[in-house]
Amino acid sequence: MPDFEYEPLIQHEGEDPTEWEHLGQDGVRVEQALGQEVVVVDPAVLTRLAARAFTDVSHLLRTRHLEKLARILEDPEASPNDRFVARDLLRNAAIAAAGVLPGCQDTGTAAIVGKKGQRMWTLSPGDRSAIVDDAEALSRGVFKSYAEGNLRYSQLAPLTMFEEKNTGTNLPAQVDISAVQGDEYELLFVAKGGGSANKMMLFQETKALLNPKSFEAWLDGAIRKLGTSACPPYHLALVVGGTSAEATMKTLKLATAGELDDLPATGSKGGRAFRDREWEERIWRLTRETGIGAQFGGKYFCHDVRVIRLPRHGASCPVGLGVSCSADRNVRARIDRTGAWIEKLDRHPERFLLRSEGQGEGAPVKVDIDRPMCEVLATLTKYPVGTRVAFTGTMVVARDIAHAKLAERLEKGQGLPDYVKDKPIYYAGPAKTPKGMASGSFGPTTAGRMDSYVPRFAAEGASLVTLAKGNRGPEVTKACKEHGGFYLGSIGGPAARLAQDCIKEVSVLEYPELGMEAVWRIRVEDFPAFIVVDDKGNDFYAPLMKTKALPVAGG
Numbered sequence: 187m188p189d190f191e192y193e194p195l196i197q198h199e200g201e202d203p204t205e206w207e208h209l210g211q212d213g214v215r216v217e218q219a220l221g222q223e224v225v226v227v228d229p230a231v232l233t234r235l236a237a238r239a240f241t242d243v244s245h246l247l248r249t250r251h252l253e254k255l256a257r258i259l260e261d262p263e264a265s266p267n268d269r270f271v272a273r274d275l276l277r278n279a280a281i282a283a284a285g286v287l288p289g290c291q292d293t294g295t296a297a298i299v300g301k302k303g304q305r306m307w308t309l310s311p312g313d314r315s316a317i318v319d320d321a322e323a324l325s326r327g328v329f330k331s332y333a334e335g336n337l338r339y340s341q342l343a344p345l346t347m348f349e350e351k352n353t354g355t356n357l358p359a360q361v362d363i364s365a366v367q368g369d370e371y372e373l374l375f376v377a378k379g380g381g382s383a384n385k386m387m388l389f390q391e392t393k394a395l396l397n398p399k400s401f402e403a404w405l406d407g408a409i410r411k412l413g414t415s416a417c418p419p420y421h422l423a424l425v426v427g428g429t430s431a432e433a434t435m436k437t438l439k440l441a442t443a444g445e446l447d448d449l450p451a452t453g454s455k456g457g458r459a460f461r462d463r464e465w466e467e468r469i470w471r472l473t474r475e476t477g478i479g480a481q482f483g484g485k486y487f488c489h490d491v492r493v494i495r496l497p498r499h500g501a502s503c504p505v506g507l508g509v510s511c512s513a514d515r516n517v518r519a520r521i522d523r524t525g526a527w528i529e530k531l532d533r534h535p536e537r538f539l540l541r542s543e544g545q546g547e548g549a550p551v552k553v554d555i556d557r558p559m560c561e562v563l564a565t566l567t568k569y570p571v572g573t574r575v576a577f578t579g580t581m582v583v584a585r586d587i588a589h590a591k592l593a594e595r596l597e598k599g600q601g602l603p604d605y606v607k608d609k610p611i612y613y614a615g616p617a618k619t620p621k622g623m624a625s626g627s628f629g630p631t632t633a634g635r636m637d638s639y640v641p642r643f644a645a646e647g648a649s650l651v652t653l654a655k656g657n658r659g660p661e662v663t664k665a666c667k668e669h670g671g672f673y674l675g676s677i678g679g680p681a682a683r684l685a686q687d688c689i690k691e692v693s694v695l696e697y698p699e700l701g702m703e704a705v706w707r708i709r710v711e712d713f714p715a716f717i718v719v720d721d722k723g724n725d726f727y728a729p730l731m732k733t734k735a736l737p738v739a740g741g
């Protein structure tokens with residue numbers, strides 16, 4: 187019989203680089219109980235921390251994320267489009283840091299991961315015998331930050347299998363709290379947008395993947411398949427192995443948030459998790475070689491790569507692949523006997539723009555979209571895919587539910603409204619409009635979700651110019667070729683900059699009851715976009731998405 191030896195799976199090594207801001211000691215005290223000291227925390231402290239965390243993270247980024255954007259501007263090997271995207275994202279960060287417009291219009295699902303020391307007790311000051319639900323206290327903070335800020339409510343409650351309704355609060359939050367040793371409470375707050383969440387992928391692989399040749403071939407396919415709809419440059423994470431699918435995915439979430447950066451660099455007989463730095467370097471090179479770049483071609487598909495190896499059952503090999511997007515919204519907090527603390531995020535992103543002044547990316551092709559649609563199409567057809575344009579005029583905004591309703595009208599023989607025929611269609615849904623401003627944060631949503639509508643609508647002379655983020659399916663390329671249409675990529679991520687600098691008027695055109703999913707009319711000035719699919723059957727991303735070799739195992 188072997189000797190029992192316990193080895194924790196996750197072993198943190200090295201210094202914690204987090205800079206902390208002390209939020210005071212109100213509601214936190216040390217008491218004697220059962221012959222030992224316990225830290226007693228008022229649930230109001232949890233509420234305050236959650237509210238502060240989601241407000242901060244909606245407007246501010248970590249310095250190390252901003253540094254990586256600035257590095258793109260300084261890299262002579264970065265493509266002009268890489269630099270344009272990086273500069274736009276930095277401008278966006280500077281606007282969002284003022285605390286009015288959130289950095290991205292998709293202010294995300296609120297997720298909270300807590301580790302609560304067994305000698306940290308949450309007690310209600312009014313009635314110390316009352317049972318306190320930490321998840322409720324934290325959710326109250328989530329509610330407050332989304333209700334008081336110019337954020338977006340994105341959560342849909344299922345009323346029946348097919349009927350849904352926006353909860354109007356952005357609740358429920360996802361709260362996972364585990365008990366650990368000690369008398370501290372560690373918290374991680376993550377605001378994960380839909381586009382980014384959709385790129386958290388699980389692959390059930392086999393031992394056949396675990397050799398360098400198969401692994402690299404598989405990675406080439408899986409990484410290209412990520413596409414650009416989660417707004418690169420990405421913080422990419424890969425987790426290989428796991429004692430269960432959920433262990434793999436939980437590790438992946440923490441890895442994308444930078445929570446596992448200090449894992450050891452080697453494995454152990456007991457099966458500890460480790461970071462494989464050699465594969466991180468190889469995969470980072472691979473991401474550069476794809477040529478996808480920071481959304482529209484170049485070198486910067488990813489800022490960095492984290493590879494974590496976990497133990498596994500001999501008959502299974504779960505692999506998790508995911509990203510933290512350009513809205514890299516992760517913030518830590520803790521409570522200890524000295525009070526509550528929150529991670530300091532960067533309040534001055536503008537200094538990174540000053541550092542890179544004077545590095546131009548060339549002028550865009552200006553397009554007056556108030557001209558008749560045939561003239562707009564005649565202008566666009568002169569330029570190749572990858573061309574940067576700037577739209578001025580009126581666009582119509584419609585996304586998932588509005589498209590479903592328009593399709594229903596078509597099926598009932600009622601035809602499509604003129605506005606989808608006469609104007610470019612921007613797939614988006616805004617955050618709340620701040621007082622005194624024309625628009626709330628208003629970046630593009632993932633185009634791919636609207637792919638199935640394009641052939642049907644284009645055949646009716648509608649949706650001939652569409653704008654959103656990410657790559658599209660072959661049916662869109664085919665429809666654009668058949669009907670003379672175009673799809674343009676709008677930069678994913680800089681929603682505050684679009685709201686402040688490019689969107690001059692916003693009004694509801696139809697379906698006001700759909701809230702942010704209504705059909706909107708917007709007036710734009712110099713709205714940046716790139717031609718991705720043209721009327722000749724070209725798709726800018728198609729050659730970049732082709733894998734070098736066929737993956738050896740499915741996913």
Ligand code: SF4
Nearest residue numbers: 290379381382417511
């Ligand atoms: S940056 Fe892009 S992927 Fe991230 S939350 Fe915003 S829209 Fe979604």
